[in-house]
Amino acid sequence: EAGVVQSPRYKIIEKKQPVAFWCNPISGHNTLYWYLQNLGQGPELLIRYENEEAVDDSQLPKDRFSAERLKGVDSTLKIQPAELGDSAVYLCASSWHRDTEAFFGQGTRLTVV
Amino acid sequence: DAKTTQPPSMDCAEGRAANLPCNHSTISGNEYVYWYRQIHSQGPQYIIHGLKNNETNEMASLIITEDRKSSTLILPHATLRDTAVYYCIVRILSGGGADGLTFGKGTHLIIQP
Numbered sequence: 001e002a003g004v005v006q007s008p009r010y011k012i013i014e015k016k017q018p019v020a021f022w023c024n025p026i027s028g029h030n031t032l033y034w035y036l037q038n039l040g041q042g043p044e045l046l047i048r049y050e051n052e053e054a055v056d057d058s059q060l061p062k063d064r065f066s067a068e069r070l071k072g073v074d075s076t077l078k079i080q081p082a083e084l085g086d087s088a089v090y091l092c093a094s095s096w097h098r099d100t101e102a103f104f105g106q107g108t109r110l111t112v113v
Numbered sequence: 114d115a116k117t118t119q120p121p122s123m124d125c126a127e128g129r130a131a132n133l134p135c136n137h138s139t140i141s142g143n144e145y146v147y148w149y150r151q152i153h154s155q156g157p158q159y160i161i162h163g164l165k166n167n168e169t170n171e172m173a174s175l176i177i178t179e180d181r182k183s184s185t186l187i188l189p190h191a192t193l194r195d196t197a198v199y200y201c202i203v204r205i206l207s208g209g210g211a212d213g214l215t216f217g218k219g220t221h222l223i224i225q226p
Contacts, residue, residue: 004156033213033214040218041218042198042200042216042217042218042219043157043214043216044216045213045214045215048213056213091156091157093156093157099206101147101159101162102159102214103159104155104156104157104158105156106154106155106156107155107156
């Protein structure tokens with residue numbers, strides 16, 4: 001069974017440009033998470049979806065970040081415009097239910113120059 | 114979620130048991146103890162979780178003290194592939210509180226050949 005798939009693995013963009021990350025969760029998983037991980041730190045939750053509904057987006061910087069999960073399956077996370085401080089690894093995770101263990105993708109490493 | 118305290122780094126000889134401690138002195142009665150690990154350049158991986166009884170699976174054992182204020186993750190026969198950052202997380206399952214995993218900085222376990 002395929003795990004959580006994220007693309008691209010790496011992205012380099014200039015500041016002020018837009019960028020989007022894509023996540024395909026494990027089939028049948030209702031809960032989807034986006035996390036941000038800075039170098040040397042643990043992952044930090046950005047947003048959590050239950051099916052297509054965003055149920056916890058309190059840590060998402062809404063002035064420049066947006067996310068969607070159409071049809072309750074795949075999800076995209078967008079940054080517009082990107083800033084130098086957005087350089088980090090963006091991780092997607094999914095779980096069958098919010099109370100079950102989460103499975104993580106390999107992440108997208110974003111570098112803003 | 115309650116905070117956890119872990120040593121920043123530990124060494125262990127290959128083939129020996131690795132014992133990773135975690136302090137969670139303010140844990141509530143309905144909070145579980147979770148362990149995840151993150152190998153370099155990969156997303157976090159679920160290891161094990163428990164409430165108050167000791168737990169064992171194919172990857173590790175989790176020993177929780179009777180007062181639940183601390184726990185120990187045991188990797189019985191560490192291999193070089195177990196070198197990773199290990200995160201101890203306390204989490205409420207359903208009901209009130211945050212449902213996302215709150216990661217700290219974890220313990221960087223280095224397995225020595």
